[in-house]
Amino acid sequence: MTTVPFLDVAATARWVARRGPQAVIARLIDALAADFARWPELDKRARIASHSRDGVIELMPTSDDTTYGFKFVNGHPRNPARGYQTVTAFGVLADVRNGYPTFLAEMTLLTALRTAATSGLAARLLARPDSRTLALLGTGSQSEFQALGMRAALGITRLRAWDTDPGALAKLARNARALGFEVHEASSAADAVTGADVITTCTADKTNATVLTQEMVQALAHPGVHVNAIGGDCPGKTELDPRILAGADVFVEYEPQTRVEGELQQMPEAFGVTELWEVVTGRRPGRRGVGRTPAGAGAPFERGVGERAALDATGVTVFDSVGFAVEDWATLRFVHDDVPADLLRHLDLVAEPDDPKDLFSLVRAADEAGAPDPDAAPGDAAPGDAAPGDAAPAGRADDASARRALDRLMGLAGRDGRDTLLAGTAARRG
Template sequence: MSLLVIDGATVRQILTYEACIPLMREAMIALSAGRTRQTLRQIIDMGDGDQFGVMPGAAEDTFGAKLISVFPRNFDRAMPSHQGVIALFDRESGAPVAVIQAGEVTAIRTAAASAAATDVLARPDAHVLALLGYGEQAERHAEALARVRPLSEVRVWGRSAERAAAFAGRMGARLPLPFRVCATAREAVEGADLICAVSGASEPILEGAWVDEGAHVNLVGSARAGPREADDDLVARARLFADHAESVRRQGGEWLHALASGRVGETHLLGEIGQVMAGDLPGRLSEADVTVYKSLGIVVQDLASGWFLYRQAQARGLGASVAF
């Protein structure tokens, strides 16, 4: 037996947005159709914001788990905040076949999933993007959303004006788009028709009153019960869709707070984005609707990305094969 080890550089080489966005679409459709299975993630809080998560699941071609650490302070060390491995097993024999660097996969597939959701929920003419946050996911979301909408401007807000300016300069050199630093989150959001909350905020940085009619919002930064990036007003206004309904009902910070406060009822969460992608559930009903995609990040996205990487690496002779 052999195990294929796929490092971060190989992930970046193979898992382009052009490949990953349709992969995420198919993965979300398969999840909502019941063709893939997963349990709720298990998260251990280790103090100082550090976390360790275990995410098991089974897809049609493979099964396995992602083991991931989240260390927010790595931003100050010029290191990725998400680090770990994805372990893949063969569906026919049950044998382990690959170990993949999880940080790069997580970064790419999270933004690709938001882009796929944006493509089915946002207005076709949406073109002004507001990013609340300036970390790795802000970078990836700017790159991914530019693949699904003709962006004309990207607005950036974060708690550190200096870091926001550095981010805007770096991204402006990378993408042929104007990046504008905003003094407040409200300034970034008002008038934007695409909004991505990709921060580590524990309390809301995005208020529903700021969001224009017709906007689409991706809530990405909070991945567990407790922390929330948006207030109850936004949740109550929105046509709200989950990456995975059970996970959001159990672990979605914005949803749980709005539900507990009485601002929404159980039926306000309309369903899963995979149902919209499959045509089984309507997404946007009018030009004026505010739509929200709540992303917790789910293991079937990692498994779909991982299996694609495994097959492509085999075909191209990439990765390191290790006797096992």
């Protein structure tokens, strides 16, 4: 019987806590760099999105010649006001040879980790290496992960944060100080940006907004600032003054998707950008004077590797990030290989009759075993069942044996033990 390893939310949190969130993000940066380095080999397409007045639900697939993967994810900005998460997700890996699923995982936490790692990868290539101050415009669910990603990538030690929600800002400040950051709780976006080496914009409202202006970047931020724009991730949602893009070197994940969903919505079709994988492989320059990864799949990422040139300390770089399926696929593969077995459950998701062409045999076997009707009312007696206290009818032991055999066939071995446990619990409660 084929079972599929499953990593749930609680187990994901335990895995991250064991490894350390910054260490996980740092390793994910390397994993992403290795997969970006073989970008031309991968099957890529823009995500499949279903938009509604409340938000969006998306499917994000990609694969190589061995492993297929996808992420199911939503984005509903009004959810927190209703007691729900803005973003939830799960992901699946499958074997390309037979199509069987090989791994299933929650991806709400994993999406936060991979987004931080992608931001970190871009910052290593595009930000000044001496960057130490990060401005966070938006302090929701992503903010702590973004701070850790920038510390892993650049050694960021100071945060200047601002949010329209005072509670979210206080939450970030509390968590970030516990993580060892120096935190300035800014009174405005302009206050947060003042003196920043890196600016991350991460707001939730799905509107065309100007969270960051050209004047803030030119007059308040540190010269040579890197802008990490991760909030614009669907049609009709932007965060940057388009003049920032016009005066900067702009980098994206997958241009066809970013043209529709990212800050590029504001720019003419002829506006030139560079895909990040091209910088990873050295085909195109990033910030002049910042090292690149060695070319080739699987090569470890090291900042500073590659040809040296005089550092461009004044040019503005922008990473217009909307999130791309390759990042989720790389993360799922990394987690699958790294998570310890004691944190995994196994699910019976693959129907495997003895004869691959006789799927109905599973139904027939269940019928022959006398599987109970799940719609029967509690307490209803099946034909031939004895009343409580009566002796077991003839053949009942055979029925139980058949049920156990069916349980083994269907991957439900051990159900009797669970029934006994539940019965014991009910007795204690009674």
